[in-house]
Amino acid sequence: MDERALDALEYEFVRGEIARCAQTSLGKARAAAMAPYDERGAAEHELARLDEAIRLLYRLGPPPFAGVEDLRDAVERTRRGGTISADEAHRLARCIAGMRAMRQFVERAAESGNFPLLAGSVAPMADLRRTEQEIRQVVDEDGQVIDHASPTLLRLRDERRRREGEIRAVLDRLLRTQAKYLQEPVIAMRGEHYCLPVRVEHKSQVQGVVRDVSSSGSTVFIEPRAIVELSERVRELEVMEEREVERLLYQLAASFAQVADEFLRNLDVAADMDFLFAKAAYARFTDAKRPQLTDGVWRLRGAWHPKLGRDAVPIDVEIGDRFRLLIITGPNTGGKTVTLKTIGLLTLMAMSGMFLPTRRESEVGFCHDVFVDIGDEQSIEQNLSTFSSHMRRIIDMLARVTKDSLVLLDELGAGTDPAEGSALAIAILDHLTAVGARVVATTHYAELKGYAFRNPAAENASMEFDVETLRPTYRLLMGVPGRSNALAIAERLGMPKAILERARSHVAESDIHVEELIGRLEAASREAELVRDEARRALEEAEERAADLARQQAAWEAAKEAMREKAAREARAVIDRARQEAEAVIREIRSLREQAHVKDHELVELRKRLEGAEPKERRKAPQGQGRPEVRPGQRVRVLSLGQKGDVVEVAPDGKAAVVQLGVMRMKVDARDLEVVGHGEPAGAPSAVRVRAGKDVRMELDVRGETIDDALLRIDKYLDDAVVAGISRVVIIHGKGTGALRNAIRRYLREHPHVKTSEPAGPGEGGDGATVVHVRT
Structure with a gap:
């Protein structure tokens, strides 16, 4: 191409x-x-x-x-x-x-x-899939080589981590024992070396190797002698680890090459x-339609140029069946060139296996070549005029054109004397007609209009022009040549009648008759198109109504079936949850019976869980009652679900609210809510209200509470922390007499969600708080 x-x-x-x-x-x-x-x-x-x-x-x-x-x-x-x-x-x-x-x-x-x-x-x-599995045995989802990629790599990494742990232990001990010599109690990295920031006046008190000095000279960074050998071993292990990783990746690449x-x-x-x-x-x-490829016949129905979008005026154009040559006339800026480009581009798109931007299915002739002469490409370097550049392209085109070609010519013969230009244009069209190519040409020459009438293989078309508004409509009229409209436009613009009469006297009588005939053809063509458009719209409306009814019926059937399946799924889910929860409660009750220390609050909690496992019947809002007023923090029941939750947020109009139901938040119509209690008051002593997911805070304050209440809240808090995926939390219990603290720490040592627990550090409350590492 x-x-x-x-x-x-x-x-x-x-x-x-x-x-x-x-x-x-x-x-x-x-x-x-x-x-x-x-x-x-x-x-x-x-x-x-x-x-x-x-x-x-x-x-x-x-x-x-x-x-x-x-x-x-x-x-x-x-x-x-x-x-x-x-x-x-x-x-x-x-x-x-x-x-x-x-x-x-x-x-x-x-x-x-x-x-x-x-x-x-x-x-x-x-x-x-086997190759993918081989890769995943070496490299994880983060693009890192995993420890178990080989026994050697696992051994090297385990030893390196062990050595690094020894280094950290030595450094922690030195931070405590050498604190009076340090600028600040931190570990500083200088390159690959772990160093202590020692005041320059005490550098002789710390045994080790000086790795760096601060810009002010007041601090020297010393790598303690106690970790020099350990650090060297760690670096040696890192080199060995890198070599093992390179070996594994090379082996993986060799396997992948197969x-x-x-x-x-x-x-x-x-x-x-x-x-x-x-x-x-x-x-x-683009709501494109599938074209049908033919042997040299084009029937584009409601087509538009893709670059203009669906707001463009669609065109109907035909060529290749009754005639092989289409001559389009009309005013400047009337859309002739756009029509030419639309025909050519849609032909290329259909030949590329693409659907076309048309109102209805269209036909496109498959051709071996598309030759185009569009635009003013005057060549300064070659000293060629517009006419010369056009002629060079046309001459090259004529040497290669065949009967399977589509030829698009814009303003054929323009740029020279009108008489010679029109004669040359007719000769070129005669040659293309003899070859058998399909040709679409635009022109201003009146002689070409008559040529199309005389040539049985040719047809006229024109871009419509509204004389009343003096604007083009961009509509293509097949079978109708374009009128000059020059005298009509001049008259509408106020040209004196005497001058217009003198101009008409210079126009040949035959030309006047031709213009009148063209005018009648245009009127008849517009009337026929109006009738056709009305019939088309009526047909489309009938088809749309039939399709809409079919869609509504299908949607109704699908919705009915979906509601039936959803109800069945919900019923099965409620029954399964109730059965599982009841079985869990029964197991815990049996376990508690075997223990000597059964607390009342534990039995109460289990009884509540057993009652909550009972499936609730879906309830409707009472008839005649208005929408309840809900506020953030209230305890409510969602009637359609039979579940309780807390109001998190209320819509400005009060018609809906966001309710926290366990680990799930959902937006609920206010008419589907029943107020059953209130949330925690703003001034409650607890520092946090534990929620699921992202609302779980990193600490829980139980100071001032009884041991039983505190343990109950801690148990619920640890459950929420596990659900939220938090691995480290802090329980603030205060120092006081130590009774609450000791009870909590004993409770944490036996709690199934607790991996380890330890007193908090100086920056987290000291002995008045406990750090808990949660199993996640």
Whole structure:
């Protein structure tokens, strides 16, 4: 295909739009390299695949392409015997998983629907799950080599961590014993060395190696002698660890090289599918229709240029059946060039296997070449005029044109003497007609209007112009040549009648009759189009109503079935939860019976859990009652669910509220709420109200509470901390007599959620608080 034609018809714009719809860099690259197919069969096959892709897009959405990326450089490196990094290995595994997910998505869709071409497109993909597993045995999801990748690596890392622990223990001891010599009690890193910041006047008191001096000279950074050997061993272990990691990655790259061809084939299929679904997404965005490829016949119905969008005036154009030559006339800025570009660009899109921006299904002739002469490309370097540059392109075109070509000529013969220009234009059109090519030409020459009347292979068309408003309507009128409109426009603008009469006297009588005839043809054509549009609108309205009724019936049936399934699922879930909770309570009661110290509050809590496990009957709001007033902090029951929760937030209009139901928050209609109590008052002694998820704080204050109340709150707090995934919390109990503190610490040592507990440090309350490490 002639690249000049692609540029002149703005084919690059379509490439860019498709690239924007692609999800991967591979798909974007395919879009940037898109070109029309050379064979009609290939274009029709692509149109059929695109049809399936659009139907799948509407039904299930786009396939997943997460993780799929261009990794050909890393693959080629493995094929040449090179190695890969841990991050590259992770990306290769993620890419394999992403391509497998895409393939499975298409195959599942093909099982439930009619998508044979899509299923055939992904059929050549190889199953590389074993390769992915091999990579995951070495590299984790964060792109790091795991400890268990080899026994040697595990041993080296365990020893390094042990040595580093010894270094930290020595440094902690030195911080305590040498604190009076230090500038501040911290560990400073100088390069790879752990150092103590020692005041310069006491540097002789700390045994070790000076690694650095502060800019003021008041502080020297000394690596203690006690950890020098340990640090050297740690660095030696790090070097050995790096070598082991390099060995593992090299071995992994060698293994991957054996499946490199299969991986690249999968990657090529993934790029093709991303490109295909990008075209499908663009077709859905523009509401495009599938064209039918023909042997040299164009019937575009309601077409518009993609760059103008659906706000453009659609055109109906036909060529190749009754006539092979279409001559379009009309005023400047009336849309002739846009019409020419629309015909050419939509032809290229159809030949590229794309749907077209048209109101209805259209026909496009498949051609081997598209020749274009559009625009004013005056060449300064070659000292060529506008006419000369046009002639050079036309001469080159005439040497290559065949009967399977589409030729688009803008302002044919312009830029020279009108008489010679029109004569040359007619001669060129005669030659193209004799060759058998399909030609669309725009012109201002009146002689070409008559040429179209005389030539049985030609047809006139014009861009409509509204003489009343003196503006073009951008509508294409087939079979009607364009009028000059010069005298009519001058009259509307106020030209004196005497001058107009004198001008009309210079116009040949035959030309006046032709203008009148064209005017009557335009009026008749507009009337016929109005009738046709009314009939089309009536048909479309009837079809839309029928489709809407069918959609409503289908939606009603689906909603009814969904409600039935949802009710059944909810009933089963309530029964299962109740059974599980009851069994858990019974087990705990049996366990407590066997213990000698059973507390009342524990039995009360178990009884509440057993009562709460009973399925509640769904209740409706009482008839005749107004909407209850709910406020943040209130305890409420959600009537439709039969569950209690706390009001977190109330809508400004009071019609809805956000309720915390255990670990879940949901927005509920206020009419579906029943106030059963109030939340904690603002001045409660507790420093925190424990909630699930992100609302669980890092500390709990139980000072001033009884032992039983405090233990009950701590038990609930630890449950919430486990749910929220918090691994370290602080219980503030105060010092006092020590009774509350001792009871809490005894309780924590036996609690199943507690890994370890210890008194808090000086900055966290000292002996008045306990640090708890929670099992998460």
